């Protein structure tokens with residue numbers, strides 16, 4: 001075990017707001033002193049967010065297609081073009097999902113899909129315009145950097161033009177999906193036909209230059225080294241220095257079940273919390289770090305709030321990607337709010353810009369979620385309903401249940 005006695009000055013440095021070097025980040029992530037790392041990350045989080053609340057959002061992950069030309073060994077979600085299991089969502093189903101999100105107090109949808117071989121940019125513009133026309137108030141947090149990169153190839157258009165046109169059609173913000181590990185050695189080992197590191201970063205950089213915001217992610221615990229995790233953080237920090245356009249960072253552990261990498265041992269809670277804590281210490285120019293309860297479950301997701309995260313992420317009414325890889329954690333709004341309360345903070349709903357929503361809307365959303373659970377219990381023939389113990393998931397998706 002590598003303890004941190006000799007590294008206390010590094011923790012003090014980060015807690016005091018001084019920037020860690022690449023080499024210092026690597027030394028920290030090689031340590032095993034989770035308690036010391038977590039305490040320091042929590043201090044940084046409290047310095048950046050001295051307020052008495054911690055936040056969450058309500059949204060829905062809508063996957064408009066699972067057809068994908070790329071091959072990612074870690075992905076159990078995609079289907080090859082022409083697969084009988086491939087789908088493209090019909091508008092009616094899409095609209096229904098958005099309406100349900102609004103009915104539960106959500107203010108945005110996370111719209112992502114596979115890399116479809118046939119759709120030109122016009123298809124995505126029409127999709128955005130249709131959503132904007134029918135639901136003018138909802139934020140479309142849509143199209144991960146690999147999708148945007150793919151649109152430039154299929155439509156043979158420059159990146160800036162693609163982003164400008166999507167923005168004009170109603171795209172609100174970009175999700176940070178497809179980041180995995182931003183080191184080409186790793187990307188080449190686990191993906192084929194997908195954006196490499198510079199492509200991923202350039203999409204974000206260009207979007208930020210157009211005045212847009214995005215999130216950044218890291219999926220770790222597969223073939224990367226510890227040093228490559230820090231290299232990933234370093235690349236994100238550099239772009240954030242240039243643009244300031246990332247609103248948040250979210251990291252999670254690779255979920256191997258049902259994937260071509262099912263033999264890779266799953267990284268556990270220790271690795272998750274340690275990496276989250278080091279990320280908080282290293283990413284000195286990121287204001288917000290999210291907990292990933294979807295992959296870690298409620299208990300570790302809650303502890304993330306004491307290891308550098310200041311946000312519980314989203315209620316996530318629907319999720320299809322990690323659930324295809326065997327990881328399905330269901331949380332109700334009460335669970336998320338209760339987890340925040342238990343660690344000593346007031347739970348508050350936020351929007352995509354990390355602004356608190358009107359308390360009246362928040363109260364209404366809480367009530368709407370209670371009513372929805374009661375309805376679902378009834379439809380499952382269960383008379384029992386207990387606030388903090390949802391007996392069934394919030395929605396049922398193609399045989400996979402997600403919350």
Ligand code: SF4
Nearest residue numbers: 068070072075078114
């Ligand atoms: S992770 Fe995305 S790009 Fe890779 S195979 Fe799955 S859907 Fe396609």
